[in-house]
Amino acid sequence: MAANEKIEEGLELVPKFDKDGLITAVAQDAETGDVLMVAYMNAEALELTLRTGQAVYFSRSRKKLWRKGEESGHTQKVQQVLVDCDQDCLILKVKVDQGQCHVGYQSCFYRKVKLGTTDKLELTASKVYDPAEAYKKKS
Amino acid sequence: MAANEKIEEGLELVPKFDKDGLITAVAQDAETGDVLMVAYMNAEALELTLRTGQAVYFSRSRKKLWRKGEESGHTQKVQQVLVDCDQDCLILKVKVDQGQCHVGYQSCFYRKVKLGTTDKLELTASKVYDPAEAYKKKS
Numbered sequence: 001m002a003a004n005e006k007i008e009e010g011l012e013l014v015p016k017f018d019k020d021g022l023i024t025a026v027a028q029d030a031e032t033g034d035v036l037m038v039a040y041m042n043a044e045a046l047e048l049t050l051r052t053g054q055a056v057y058f059s060r061s062r063k064k065l066w067r068k069g070e071e072s073g074h075t076q077k078v079q080q081v082l083v084d085c086d087q088d089c090l091i092l093k094v095k096v097d098q099g100q101c102h103v104g105y106q107s108c109f110y111r112k113v114k115l116g117t118t119d120k121l122e123l124t125a126s127k128v129y130d131p132a133e134a135y136k137k138k139s
Numbered sequence: 140m141a142a143n144e145k146i147e148e149g150l151e152l153v154p155k156f157d158k159d160g161l162i163t164a165v166a167q168d169a170e171t172g173d174v175l176m177v178a179y180m181n182a183e184a185l186e187l188t189l190r191t192g193q194a195v196y197f198s199r200s201r202k203k204l205w206r207k208g209e210e211s212g213h214t215q216k217v218q219q220v221l222v223d224c225d226q227d228c229l230i231l232k233v234k235v236d237q238g239q240c241h242v243g244y245q246s247c248f249y250r251k252v253k254l255g256t257t258d259k260l261e262l263t264a265s266k267v268y269d270p271a272e273a274y275k276k277k278s
Contacts (some may be wrong), residue, residue: 008242011260013252026165026174033172035165038228050257083260084247085240089177091248101224103147108223109230113152118189121150121222 008085015046016088022058023090027100029107030079030093036100037108039066041090053078055092072134074099099129147224154185155227161197162229166207166239168246169218169232175239176247178205180229192217194231211273213238238268 007014015023022040029036039057041049045065048056055076059066069075076094083090101108104127114120146153156162161179168175178196180188184204187195194215198205208214215233222229240247243266253259 011250011262013258013260024163024177026177028174035167035174035230038163038165038223047257050252081252082248082263083250083252084177085242085244085249089247091174103224105224108228109221110224111150111222113189113220113222118186119152121152123150124221 007087013083014087015043015083015090016086017043018088020060022060023088025055025057025090025092027055027076027092027094030095034107035109036076036094036096036106046090049078049092050081055094072099072102072131074134076100099131099134102131102135103127104129104131146226152222153226154182154222154229155225156182157227159199161199162227164194164196164229164231166194166215166231166233169234173246174248175215175233175235175245185229188217188231189220194233211238211241211270213273215239238270238273241270241274242266243268243270 017023021042025041026038027036040060042058045056045058055068055078057066057068074097076096078092078094080093081090098106100106105125106128110123110125111121112124114122154162160181163177164180165177166175179199181197184195184197194207194217196205196207213236215235217231217233219232220229237245239245244264245267249262249264250260251263253261
């Protein structure tokens with residue numbers, strides 16, 4: 001099997017990390033199918049996620065492991081991990097309680113581009129929790 | 140409104156392109172909710188997508204605009220574009236015919252990590268078209 005074919009057709013996980021050592025991870029609600037957030041993992045975060053069943057990412061801004069929910073309490077229980085054809089992107093099907101976005105929404109994708117425009121947004125959701133309260137109680 | 144608040148709470152699209160001028164775009168089937176692929180857009184690709192309603196990406200390997208379906212015929216009709224809290228990721232809700240992955244599957248995510256392992260994959264789908272035929276007929 002050629003290298004490319006092995007990656008695309010093989011049954012071995014060989015994640016392709018980028019030059020910063022990261023792979024894109026899409027967290028999708030296992031029940032509703034809604035995409036909740038898109039984040040990044042380094043090899044250690046991926047290993048921890050697979051071993052523990054709790055989503056662990058790598059925070060690019062804080063440059064360290066980010067155990068999802070460590071501050072907000074809003075963890076993600078991983079039910080399935082999918083990988084794409086060239087193995088440079090993952091989907092985590094996760095079970096969540098509520099409020100996966102730090103702004104207070106269930107999903108980070110709470111705005112859509114207004115039809116007929118290229119720069120106007122409109123809300124598609126309402127906040128489900130108060131981030132000021134959630135982050136305060138854990139600090 | 141502080142800069143951060145404007146990005147997170149504002150109703151103006153101010154996409155945050157990375158140092159290579161790209162933004163991550165998740166294509167999600169508008170009907171089934173399945174994530175079909177994850178790709179990248181530069182400013183021109185995003186503008187074209189919003190103006191035409193057909194998904195246009197930027198191919199990192201070919202370093203040029205990639206009008207999805209230009210070779211395979213498998214286009215994506217964009218029904219909605221969502222943006223995340225920090226505006227560095229988009230979701231395209233798309234209407235598709237079939238075979239969105241160049242390997243022959245409906246989605247690029249046709250394998251999952253086998254439960255209880257950290258490196259074994261198993262198939263979750265069957266091929267829906269023959270890529271050799273699809274790409275031949277357009278070249």
